[in-house]
Amino acid sequence: MTFRPKFVTFDCYGTLTDFDMAGATRRIYGTLLDEARMAQLVRHFAAYRLDEVLGAWKPYAEVVANALERACRNNGVAFRPEDARRIYEEVPSWGPHPDVPAGLARVAEEIPLVILSNAMNSQIASNVAKLGAPVFKVLTAEDVGSYKPRMKGFEAMLDALGCGPEEVTHVSSSFRYDLMTAYDLGIRSKVWVNRGHEPANPFYEYREIRDISGLPAVFGL
Structure with missing residues (x-):
């Protein structure tokens, strides 16, 4: 039954x-990185977002910013808070x-x-x-x-x-x-x-x- x-x-x-986090990331960093490094940044950004939500609740803008900053650091890319905000503000669209x-x-x-x-x-x-x-x-x-x-x-x-x-x-x-x-x-x-x-x-x-x-x-x- x-x-x-x-x-x-x-x-x-x-x-x-x-959920176009990968596309949003590519729109910001795509001209700065070759495809292999870009793909790795996208993977790390996703992994750090999961890690960021495992603790106490915090606003999702902080989840995105913290995860992107960690991913950038891991990949030798300059992090700018305004880039994280731009990604976060894309979500409702x-x-x-x-x-x-x-x-x-x-x-x-x-x-x-x-x-x-x-x-x-x-x-x-x-x-x-x-x-x-x-x-x-x-x-x-x-x-x-x-x-x-x-x-x-x-x-x-x-x-x-x-x-x-x-x-x-x-x-x-x-x-x-x-x-x-x-x-x-x-x-x-x-x-x-x-x-x-x-x-x-x-x-x-x-x-x-x-x-x-x-x-x-x-x-x-």
Whole structure:
């Protein structure tokens, strides 16, 4: 029998929104570095962003600035605070992956959609408005005082929804930010959107889809 959750919960950036941190970084440093060094800077910037969110909550502008400064230092690139601010301020302008609006809207006809995002409230509203589907509830790291992959945000989300982990399906393109934590918290129904960010890891017991156009079929829609 096809599982029909009370809510479908989502990561937003990367999974739904085309999270163009790599493009933003290239737009600033692309003329200064050859391709090999540019690719390494992008990888390090992503790794340091993950490291920055593992501690106590701080505004996402600080996460971006600290991570970029560390990545620049590691790669022998001059860091300027205004570059970090420019990247941070791009975030609300980013829209969804092309596959998102139609698939998301189809699911929303039958099941309420919820977003748990590592975002500031001032950022996320613009990104959610571009998704092309009604979202029942949005919770940000700013709301809950914690970033994923820490558990606090997931716990706050379940409390806000008044349901248990067995009653939701969580959808993400990231194991490290979302699906590992969801697994540890007992969210049995998980969907991995394989956008090429990370390799498959079947240990975490998920349904794999190529993009959001495949999500309605997960629920028999």
